[in-house]
Amino acid sequence: MSALVDRLVSRVLGLEVRLLACQARLSASTDAEALHDLRTSVRRLRSLLRPLRGLPGVEQLEAAAAALGTLTTPLRDREVLAAYLLQHGQRQAAEHRMLQMSQAYPAVAASPQLAQLMMILDAFPRFLRACERQGLLKGLRRRIEKRLAKQWKTLDDTLHDPAHDRHRLRLLIKRVRYAIEAYPELDRLPGAAMPRLKAAQGALGDWHDCWQWLARAEHEPDLSPCVEGWKVTMATAESRADRVLDKLSAACFKP
Secondary structure: OHHHHHHHHHHHHHHHHHHHHHHHHHHHOOOOOHHHHHHHHHHHHHHHHHHHOOOOOHHHHHHHHHHHHHHHHHHHHHHHHHHHHHHOOOHHHHHHHHHHHHHHHHHHHOOHHHHHHHHHHHHHHHHHHHHHHOOOOOOHHHHHHHHHHHHHHHHHHHHOOOOOOHHHHHHHHHHHHHHHHHOHHHOOOOOOHHHHHHHHHHHHHHHHHHHHHHHHHOOOHHHHHHHHHHHHHHHHHHHHHHHHHHHHHHHHOOO
């Protein structure tokens, strides 16, 4: 048990360091990947925490991570859109959104949501050690394995539902993928799982971008030159996503 707790503490500390680095990069607006890296680190933290629900401190840390995710999701969406517009010759529309992002980066770094997360995260390893001393972590490995198996079963059921929702599948795939990465020593999935999950996440991400941008275009007139292209791209991405999901299902799940 101690070895598993040691790994948990090590991963929490590693994520804390990554988040501190992201905070510094956002504050200084050093690069265009800082926000993405921040969000990825938060997702990894949430995947690490999900099987630990019920332990002291977990609920508060999960809530703080969720609050930061809520704050940064629309900002990341705007950032991705701005990069697309710049790449496709819509410079004025891109620069308008890039200016908004230049103001958003230091605001995220100084946000109460990030401050709250870092405060709770800093104390969390001590909570884990206290839980270990009090015997609250008995059966932890079994608890984590059960949670990972449940997530995989949910993905299996959703993939085989003829009326499956692509939005839900995208979130489930991300959740399963990050859970595997959070607990690699407990991974019992087929060898083809990770590359298939990454491919499915990428395909569904392309589809989701177009879907979201088309919805935005209804309220943001400067996006109108892109609408027809997005409709074509969305249809192509939808077909590709369906093929990739079929391959995931065939490779990793029994019929």
